[in-house]
Amino acid sequence: MKKQSHTVLVAVAILTFSFNVFASTEVHLDYANTDISDKKSLQRGAKLFMNYCSGCHSIQFMRYNHIGKDLFLDDIIAAYEKARVAALSNKPLERGDLVALSRAFDNELTNLDQAKSFFAKISNEEIEKNLIKATDKEVEKNLIFTDEKVGSLIISAMPVSDANQWFGNSPDLSLVSRSKGVDWIYSYLRGFYRDDSRIFGVNNHVLENASMPDVLWQLKQDKSSKEFDQDIRDITNFLDYVGEPAQLVRFNLGIKVLGFLFVLFIFAYLLKKEYWKDVKYGKWRAKD
Numbered sequence: 337m338k339k340q341s342h343t344v345l346v347a348v349a350i351l352t353f354s355f356n357v358f359a360s361t362e363v364h365l366d367y368a369n370t371d372i373s374d375k376k377s378l379q380r381g382a383k384l385f386m387n388y389c390s391g392c393h394s395i396q397f398m399r400y401n402h403i404g405k406d407l408f409l410d411d412i413i414a415a416y417e418k419a420r421v422a423a424l425s426n427k428p429l430e431r432g433d434l435v436a437l438s439r440a441f442d443n444e445l446t447n448l449d450q451a452k453s454f455f456a457k458i459s460n461e462e463i464e465k466n467l468i469k470a471t472d473k474e475v476e477k478n479l480i481f482t483d484e485k486v487g488s489l490i491i492s493a494m495p496v497s498d499a500n501q502w503f504g505n506s507p508d509l510s511l512v513s514r515s516k517g518v519d520w521i522y523s524y525l526r527g528f529y530r531d532d533s534r535i536f537g538v539n540n541h542v543l544e545n546a547s548m549p550d551v552l553w554q555l556k557q558d559k560s561s562k563e564f565d566q567d568i569r570d571i572t573n574f575l576d577y578v579g580e581p582a583q584l585v586r587f588n589l590g591i592k593v594l595g596f597l598f599v600l601f602i603f604a605y606l607l608k609k610e611y612w613k614d615v616k617y618g619k620w621r622a623k624d
């Protein structure tokens with residue numbers, strides 16, 4: 337028995353040692369510091385992705401209008417709510433308010449009186465439908481550069497056979513944040529360096545001899561390194577969201593559940609005190 341436990345200990349020691357050795361030969365990854373609850377970052381990331389990456393990479397488990405609902409709808413609803421409050425309290429409407437109301441009524445508005453007459457004749461369901469329609473339009477304008485529909489899956493804009501012929505296989509990125517992690521993606525996108533021996537004249541610190549060109553070189557040149565890092569952080573954040581869109585809901589729900597448990601704890605504690613009060617003073621002590 338003792339011998340067996342020795343063998344186990346030695347095995348554990350060897351494993352720990354070899355993991356450490358392997359770990360130390362791995363490339364250094366930078367901390368991505370992404371924040372999935374930062375909607376603005378996710379919106380910018382989505383735009384950058386569609387501009388710079390979707391030509392080669394699909395995210396085939398995601399639809400355009402799903403991104404719209406998750407990342408853009410809240411802003412459109414918030415703008416409408418603000419405009420509604422302003423209109424109903426007879427405040428002068430700013431241009432943004434008129435736009436927000438025009439979206440909600442699906443009609444061009446130019447002044448407060450028009451807005452008021454619309455409130456009288458439009459139902460909440462219709463407003464909701466129109467706001468979703470407006471979100472789809474926003475997505476079409478900002479994210480779709482082909483003739484695809486908002487309900488389509490995001491499949492690479494370049495025909496697969498062409499992409500493969502030119503650049504080798506560009507993998508689908510739906511789940512890359514789960515398989516590699518955000519730090520890996522962030523470091524990979526920042527990790528391109530000049531290497532004339534490669535066909536695209538670049539190599540990558542994180543993925544040696546990667547067959548992907550440095551597609552963000554123009555951004556790197558035009559922006560300060562801080563801005564460029566932020567762009568990459570936004571793209572990485574977006575890919576993290578794509579890997580598990582439910583994170584947006586899960587995090588919110590998690591906070592509410594913890595809040596609930598905390599309140600429950602207070603009551604449970606008070607109840608416990610109430611019960612044990614009697615025990616402490618010996619009222620319920622078992623008779624011997």
Ligand code: HEC
Nearest residue numbers: 388389391392503504505506507512521545546547548551
């Ligand atoms: C010109 C085509 C092309 C464009 C544009 C492109 N990539 Fe790539 N990408 C590739 C190819 C090809 C690979 C495979 C590299 C390899 O394995 O050698 C790759 C690999 C990757 C990987 C690693 C995936 C994995 O599982 O190993 C990530 C992450 C990635 N690209 C992200 C991006 C992002 C983000 C953008 C936009 C900023 C982008 N790519 C733009 C062609 C492209």
